[in-house]
Amino acid sequence: MTRTTFDRENGSVLSAATLAAPATLLVAAGLVVPLxxxxxxxxxxxxxxxxxxxxxxxxxxVRFVADPYFRGILGQTIGIAALVxxxxxVIGFPLAYVLARAGGRFKSLLILAIVLPLFVGNAVRAAxxxxxxxxxxxxxxxxxxxxILNQPLEIMYTPTAVIIGxxxxxxxFVILSFQTVxxxxxxxxxxxxxxxxxxxxxxxxxxxxxxxxxxxxxxxTLSFILTMxxxxxxxxxxxxxxxxMGPLVYSQxxxxxxxxxxxxxxxxxxxxxxxxTTIGHLIVQRRYSSGRN
Amino acid sequence: MSRLxxxxxxxxxxxxxxxxxxxxxxxxxxLVSLLGPSGxxxxxxxxxxxxFITPTRGSVTIGEDDVTRIAPxxxxxxxxxxxxxxxxxxxxxxxxxxGLEMRRIGGAExxxxxxxxxxxxxxxxxxxxxxxxxSGGQQQRVAxxxxxxxxxxxxxxxxxxxxxDAKLREQVRIEIRTLQQELKLTTIMVTHDxxxxxxMSDRLILMEGxxxxxxxxxxxxxxxxxxxxxxxxxxxxxxxEGEVVAPGQFxxxxxxxxxxxxxxxxxxxxxxxxxxxxxxxxxxRLGPAAETAPPGHAGKVEFVSYLGSRIDVHxxxxxxxxxxxxxxxxxxxxxxxxxxxxxxxDASVTAFTA
Numbered sequence: 001m002t003r004t005t006f007d008r009e010n011g012s013v014l015s016a017a018t019l020a021a022p023a024t025l026l027v028a029a030g031l032v033v034p035l036x037x038x039x040x041x042x043x044x045x046x047x048x049x050x051x052x053x054x055x056x057x058x059x060x061x062v063r064f065v066a067d068p069y070f071r072g073i074l075g076q077t078i079g080i081a082a083l084v085x086x087x088x089x090v091i092g093f094p095l096a097y098v099l100a101r102a103g104g105r106f107k108s109l110l111i112l113a114i115v116l117p118l119f120v121g122n123a124v125r126a127a128x129x130x131x132x133x134x135x136x137x138x139x140x141x142x143x144x145x146x147x148i149l150n151q152p153l154e155i156m157y158t159p160t161a162v163i164i165g166x167x168x169x170x171x172x173f174v175i176l177s178f179q180t181v182x183x184x185x186x187x188x189x190x191x192x193x194x195x196x197x198x199x200x201x202x203x204x205x206x207x208x209x210x211x212x213x214x215x216x217x218x219x220x221t222l223s224f225i226l227t228m229x230x231x232x233x234x235x236x237x238x239x240x241x242x243x244x245m246g247p248l249v250y251s252q253x254x255x256x257x258x259x260x261x262x263x264x265x266x267x268x269x270x271x272x273x274x275x276x277t278t279i280g281h282l283i284v285q286r287r288y289s290s291g292r293n
Numbered sequence: 294m295s296r297l298x299x300x301x302x303x304x305x306x307x308x309x310x311x312x313x314x315x316x317x318x319x320x321x322x323x324l325v326s327l328l329g330p331s332g333x334x335x336x337x338x339x340x341x342x343x344x345f346i347t348p349t350r351g352s353v354t355i356g357e358d359d360v361t362r363i364a365p366x367x368x369x370x371x372x373x374x375x376x377x378x379x380x381x382x383x384x385x386x387x388x389x390x391x392g393l394e395m396r397r398i399g400g401a402e403x404x405x406x407x408x409x410x411x412x413x414x415x416x417x418x419x420x421x422x423x424x425x426x427x428s429g430g431q432q433q434r435v436a437x438x439x440x441x442x443x444x445x446x447x448x449x450x451x452x453x454x455x456x457x458d459a460k461l462r463e464q465v466r467i468e469i470r471t472l473q474q475e476l477k478l479t480t481i482m483v484t485h486d487x488x489x490x491x492x493m494s495d496r497l498i499l500m501e502g503x504x505x506x507x508x509x510x511x512x513x514x515x516x517x518x519x520x521x522x523x524x525x526x527x528x529x530x531x532x533x534e535g536e537v538v539a540p541g542q543f544x545x546x547x548x549x550x551x552x553x554x555x556x557x558x559x560x561x562x563x564x565x566x567x568x569x570x571x572x573x574x575x576x577x578r579l580g581p582a583a584e585t586a587p588p589g590h591a592g593k594v595e596f597v598s599y600l601g602s603r604i605d606v607h608x609x610x611x612x613x614x615x616x617x618x619x620x621x622x623x624x625x626x627x628x629x630x631x632x633x634x635x636x637x638x639d640a641s642v643t644a645f646t647a
Contacts, residue, residue, distance in 0.1 A: 191345055192378035194365040196392030196443060206391070210382045288382075 042263035052259050060264035070248070070265070074272060077245040080159065081227035084166045088174040088223045089216065091167070096178030097208075101187070114172050122169055126236035129165050130156065133237070157239035165233040170226050174219040181215030182208070213288045221277050228273045245269045295356030295446040296321050297342070297479055302351035304337050304503075311337040313503040315351070319447070322477035324470070326490040326497050330526070334503035335483045336451065342481065343449055344368050355446050366395075371445030375452040377436040379424040385411070385435050386420040392443035410442035411435075413472060430461045437469065441476065448473070450482040454489060466493055487527050491515070499523055519558050521569055521645040529605075530571040531616035537565045543644075547613035549590070557644045569645045574619035576641035579606060581625075582632035589636030592616075594627050608635055 045055040064070045099110050117125065132138045133155040143149035155161045185208060193203040209216070231246035238244065249269065252262035297319040304311045312334040319325045327335035340346040342353050344365030352361040360368050371392075379388050386407050393403045411417040414434035424432055433453065440448060453469065454462045470493045473480050484490050490497050491511040499506045499514060499522075507519045518524035521532065535545035540563070543553035553570055557563045582591065595615070596607040604620045606627060616635065627633065 186376065186378065188374045188376055188378040189380060191343075191365070192372070192374060192380070192439075193391070194345070195343060195368075195370060195372045196439070197366050197369070197395035198391070199364070199366045202395060207380060211380075 038263045038266065041259050042267050044260040044263075046258045046260045051257065060261045061268065063261065064264055064268055073243050073245060073248050074268065076243075077228060077269075078272065078276065080163060080166070080244065081224050084163055084170060084227045085220050085223040087163070087167050088170050089220055092171055092174040092178055092219065093212075093216075096175045096182055099175065099179045100182035100185075114175055117168070118172050121232075122230075123232040123236065125168065126165055126233045129161065129168075129233075129237055133161050156237065157241050159238070159242055161237040162234050162242060162244070165237045166227050166230050169230070169233060170223040173222050173226070177219035177222060178212065178215050181212045185211050210288050213284065217281060217284055221280070224277060224280070225273055228269060295479060297447050297481065298352075298354040299338070299342065300352050300354070302338060302341055302353065303349045304334075304341060304346060305349045310503045312341070312348075315500070315503075315505055317498055317505065317508055319479055319481060321479055322474075323495045324473050324478075324480040324482060324493060326482045326484055326494040327500060328484055328487060328490040328497050328526070329500035329506075331485060333500040335485075335500050337503075338500070339449055339451055339481060339483045342447070343370055343372050369443070369445055370447045370449050371440030371443055372449040373433075373436045373440050373451065373453045375455060377424075377432045377456075379432055379435055379439070381424055384421050384423055385416065385427070388424070388435055389439045389442050392439060396443065406442055410438040413441065414438045414468075430457055430465065433457060433465060434468075437472070441472070441478070446479070448478045448480040450480065452483055452485070454484075454486070462489075469493065491527070497527075499526060501526075515573075517558070518571070518643065521571065524558075524571045524643060524645070529574050529617060529619075531574065531577065531614075533570045533572075533614050533616075535568065535570075537563055537568050537644075539565065543568065543570060545612065545614055549610065549612035549614060551642075552639050553642055553644050554639070557646050561646075563644055563646065567646070571643045571645065572616065572637055572641055574605065574617045576637050577608075577616055577618035578636045579608065579618050579620065579627070580634040580636070582634055584634040587636045589634050592633050592635040594629055594631045594633060596629060597627060608633060610635060 041052070042060055043056050043058070045053040045057055045059070047053055064074075095114075099107065099114070102110060130137075134140070135152050135154070135156070137156075139155065140149065140152040144152065155164075189207060189211075190203055193207045198206060229246055230244060231250065234242065234244040235247045235250075238247075245265070246269075249262050249266045252258045252265060256262075299318070300316045302315040303313055315334070315338050317325070327338055329335050337346060341348045344360070344363065348361065352359055354360065355368070355370070380391065383391065389407045389410050390403050393406055398406070407420070408417060411420055414437055416431060416434055416438065419427055419431060424435065427435070433456070437453070450469070454465055457465060466489060472478075482490075482493065494511060496508060496510055497514050498508050501522055507514060507523045509517075514523060514527045518527060518530075524530045525532070533543075533545050533549075533551070535543055535547075535549075535551075537553060538544050540555050541552055543551045545551065551570065553563070553568070555563055557568070578587075578589075579592075580589075591611040592608040593611070594606060595609050598605045598607075602621075604622070606618045606620060608616050608618060610616065618635070
């Protein structure tokens, strides 16, 4: 049976390549190729009446950057993404902490409650919010009925509606990535801080936050990227009056049939997301670099 | 440093009492060990003193202050955790400084006290290392320096040596004890290791099932155990079960007639009825089978364990009882199956009624 050993040794080299190949191919075919095509499109020319004219021009990018309307939409999207991410961190962290320290049936129940919304698509959930936020929606019905509100709240088609909607979408992702790192922080480390005279606030600030930083970064990054690229929620809850980048790209490509400009806008979105996430990482890393070199 | 008084401390979870009516005092500068098997309530008691567990009943007093309802961060106790619980994102010096910073002590004084705390445990050369870059023994000393640097009113040691290897353990035992005596730290140490407890403590508190079994100096616990559990847990003992048939006379279950003390371990008169005799291994003498004096019993060697400085010989008496004898050295080699003469002084026998 010497052959088996030989084969196994040889096979291990082979199988490593074999195992990595499908994923590599899939990424190449599914991500790099379409991106390359999109990049090419973004350099084409759009002449109304014609579909797309072969060219090598930066005019689509220039148009986006020069037009305050488009710049405004990008700025608005970044603003919403930052705000949503901040809200997700503030709401998600305590919840994730409770989750990480909980045990037994209560923990399973909590995880189920957090994961359950992921079973329902974004669009369906946004539709749910529409029912809740409408002028005759649940919120106003209850608020007016109980006398908490004097007049119906106008939530639909406002940034508030969009923010609430996206926060609800992102929260499970954020909480789960916080929970993983928080569970890795030993309870006795916290107790050591208490024992040395640090109250809960000081312990959170000096011990738990720095140790949880990798999870906070990944959760926040996830939330930021999800918001930058959000589509269903801003379309359904923001309506035509509150536009974000995702819906803008869609309307350029599908409604205006301006593929070159849509392609340029999506590249600007991607670039902005990349640059901002990188800057965010660098700032946080510099601040909390001690101990993780 | 302050006196610590624990009185009637009880913790009940559902219908399980983790600690029942635990009371003791630790004098200024005294090191007292909470000793017992796992689940005996020693750690629960320590955690109630630190403030991590709220007692169901009872009180903890440090110095003149009743701290039972005080948050752990306001108690001013210094704890060394079993797994050290160092802050992984801080250097050795930052770890030690943490407690001082929480006390709003100025930068210069912090540096000075960190320096002296690290010098005390001979780690000042590693001040800028991170915990993961130093050895387990060094981490243990950082944990000790961190707890001592805040000048705690009471030092709490939770199984401080259990994560160290055997050789290092003996060295650190002496280091901790020396430091504790130099600084006159009022100290409570939790341990399940009787050697550790015997060598390091001024007094021991032996616990079982959430209840204090006996409090005393190492010598008292070894020489005058109050119950069979204490005699069994602290040191080794040979136990012979049976009944007292008349004052001073005992018959084992197997039928051997032995003499026994007239009073039991607690000092009460030993009445006729069920009882257990305990004999320490160093009190049991072995001789050649032909020997007749002092009067004793015929036995047969069952097992010999050679431990270097001593030899433990397990012997089965002709009547069936098993005893262990500890010898310094063997005059002539004994091997399994050899017959021998077993004897002990009547005064070395302790009797328990339970």
